[in-house]
Amino acid sequence: MAQSLLDSMPGASTGTVVVTDHLNFWGGKRVKPRQESKAEAVFEPATGRVLCQMFPCGAEEVDEAIRSAHAAYLKWSTLAGMERARVMLEAARIIRERREKIAKLEVINNGKSITEALVDIDVAWQCIEYYAGLAGTLSGQHIQLPGGAFAYTRREPLGVCVGIGAWNYPFQIAAWKSAPALACGNAMVFKPSPMTPVTAVILAEIYKEAGMPDGLFCVVQGGAETGTLLCHHPTVAKVSFTGSVPTGKKVMEMSSKGVKQVTLELGGKSPLIIFKDCELENAVKGALMANFLTQGQVCCNGTRVFVQREIMPQFLEEVVKRTKVIPVGDPLLDGTRMGALISKPHLEKVLGFVTQAKKEGAKVLCGGDAFVPSDPKLKEGYFMSPCVLVCIVFYIQSFSPGTENCRDNMTCVKEEIFGPVMSVLPFDTEEEVIRRANNTTFGLASGVFTRDISRAHRVAANLEAGTCFINNYNISPVEVPFGGYKMSGFGRENGQVTIEYYSQLKTVVVEMGDVESLF
Numbered sequence: 230m231a232q233s234l235l236d237s238m239p240g241a242s243t244g245t246v247v248v249t250d251h252l253n254f255w256g257g258k259r260v261k262p263r264q265e266s267k268a269e270a271v272f273e274p275a276t277g278r279v280l281c282q283m284f285p286c287g288a289e290e291v292d293e294a295i296r297s298a299h300a301a302y303l304k305w306s307t308l309a310g311m312e313r314a315r316v317m318l319e320a321a322r323i324i325r326e327r328r329e330k331i332a333k334l335e336v337i338n339n340g341k342s343i344t345e346a347l348v349d350i351d352v353a354w355q356c357i358e359y360y361a362g363l364a365g366t367l368s369g370q371h372i373q374l375p376g377g378a379f380a381y382t383r384r385e386p387l388g389v390c391v392g393i394g395a396w397n398y399p400f401q402i403a404a405w406k407s408a409p410a411l412a413c414g415n416a417m418v419f420k421p422s423p424m425t426p427v428t429a430v431i432l433a434e435i436y437k438e439a440g441m442p443d444g445l446f447c448v449v450q451g452g453a454e455t456g457t458l459l460c461h462h463p464t465v466a467k468v469s470f471t472g473s474v475p476t477g478k479k480v481m482e483m484s485s486k487g488v489k490q491v492t493l494e495l496g497g498k499s500p501l502i503i504f505k506d507c508e509l510e511n512a513v514k515g516a517l518m519a520n521f522l523t524q525g526q527v528c529c530n531g532t533r534v535f536v537q538r539e540i541m542p543q544f545l546e547e548v549v550k551r552t553k554v555i556p557v558g559d560p561l562l563d564g565t566r567m568g569a570l571i572s573k574p575h576l577e578k579v580l581g582f583v584t585q586a587k588k589e590g591a592k593v594l595c596g597g598d599a600f601v602p603s604d605p606k607l608k609e610g611y612f613m614s615p616c617v618l619v620c621i622v623f624y625i626q627s628f629s630p631g632t633e634n635c636r637d638n639m640t641c642v643k644e645e646i647f648g649p650v651m652s653v654l655p656f657d658t659e660e661e662v663i664r665r666a667n668n669t670t671f672g673l674a675s676g677v678f679t680r681d682i683s684r685a686h687r688v689a690a691n692l693e694a695g696t697c698f699i700n701n702y703n704i705s706p707v708e709v710p711f712g713g714y715k716m717s718g719f720g721r722e723n724g725q726v727t728i729e730y731y732s733q734l735k736t737v738v739v740e741m742g743d744v745e746s747l748f
């Protein structure tokens with residue numbers, strides 16, 4: 230079925246696709262939903278048209294999926310790492326082969342530009358390839374003990390892991406969670422966001438086609454209720470969650486009842502610090518990359534852009550000039566660089582942040598309005614013009630060094646907007662900017678632009694965040710760990726370290742002599 234949907238992709242254009250295939254997957258096949266009366270419409274963000282119906286899974290369906298995953302786990306976990314690697318490499322190959330079709334479907338469901346979606350799909354297969362490479366390296370330790378006795382450790386899987394995803398990177402999140410889980414010998418039941426239910430099931434089919442046992446990677450559709458069922462299920466060993474802080478707290482609380490392991494990838498309000506000795510052209514490009522990918526709906530975005538006061542005028546001139554010419558429109562066109570936001574309520578929320586920022590004294594230098602592309606089929610789409618905000622008080626007094634006139638307490642500077650809105654703030658000294666950058670409950674990412682190598686590393690060391698980019702922003706190679714400090718979560722995705730989050734260590738102690746009993 231997915232084959233036929235994917236096969237229709239090459240000719241598909243915005244506003245033409247309707248998805249009628251079942252979107253649940255367990256036992257090695259797509260499964261018809263049982264709660265048809267609970268259908269929720271899923272929209273194509275670029276047109277506002279209904280793309281498909283999402284039927285949330287109830288308790289019976291969740292249980293069935295988990296049982297199917299557990300049966301597959303019993304087989305998969307007995308394979309050698311190299312055997313698992315071979316199957317995973319085949320899955321990566323199939324994704325690579327179908328990258329254009331999968332990316333197109335992702336664009337239609339998510340609204341991001343095709344240029345970005347292709348990168349997302351590439352990152353997905355690279356992640357699977359990377360963990361396939363690590364699967365054969367999993368090993369324990371041998372420890373010599375007195376009298377010829379010894380111990381050894383075995384790195385073992387956890388069992389059935391649950392993945393719960395957000396809507397901003399639907400296919401990529403499913404890959405980031407499943408690849409390390411499967412490499413370690415686990416099974417996974419994945420629940421995509423109810424707003425982007427369409428592509429995770431394609432991954433499930435590809436895993437099956439590559440040779441994984443039926444049930445090894447299952448997809449259950451639904452929202453909070455289905456997520457709750459997954460977190461409470463007694464067979465589940467671990468929950469890996471990507472989403473907002475409030476939901477992350479709930480997931481952690483529910484998982485704690487069953488003493489399940491948890492990885493939380495939550496939101497952020499990351500600082501990007503631009504010193505006056507930077508390469509300005511690169512710093513401007515970095516600020517755009519830090520704010521406008523996926524219509525600004527990226528958890529690690531550097532939305533608080535601190536610019537050293539002396540270069541503020543040049544920085545603003547350049548960043549505004551470039552922001553104004555970002556091509557917004559049909560996300561399936563190659564020339565488009567910004568597509569539609571995920572939903573109408575989310576668009577309204579983001580526009581509301583801009584209105585609030587104005588009330589609190591920020592000045593809009595460009596964008597921040599709902600945008601209607603000239604193509605009539607896009608007139609109901611959820612588009613907005615990318616926005617650069619600066620505090621009005623600062624703007625007038627920008628040449629008065631030392632004046633504390635920026636507004637770190639403005640709502641747009643404190644809260645995660647999750648839209649294409651950059652807040653620019655002036656600073657004077659390194660010590661001051663570190664203090665202000667760290668003055669947040671989040672700690673996902675950070676960035677610094679400077680030509681001073683000592684300062685770059687000093688600033689990186691002093692920022693309270695899981696990632697610091699030096700002289701770039703928002704690059705996430707799969708070899709590099711990704712995750713948060715503070716309320717941005719814990720645990721990591723990508724990189725070697727993630728093996729630790731999907732496996733457990735067993736110690737085996739071997740006596741070679743007689744038992745010395747105290748009794």
Ligand SMILES: NC(=O)C1=CN([C@@H]2O[C@H](COP(=O)(O)OP(=O)(O)OC[C@H]3O[C@@H](n4cnc5c(N)ncnc54)[C@H](O)[C@@H]3O)[C@@H](O)[C@H]2O)C=CC1
Nearest residue numbers: 394395396421422452453456457472473476494495496528
């Ligand atoms: N740190 C990271 O890697 C990322 C973090 N995010 C964060 O995600 C947020 C936006 O994504 P949303 O999908 O709106 O977040 P959300 O927290 O509303 O939903 C995330 C997922 O949790 C599920 N869910 C909702 N209530 C649940 C419950 N009670 N139990 C179990 N699952 C439940 C949703 O159905 C969805 O699949 C932003 O705050 C963003 O910063 C997004 C992408 C990446």
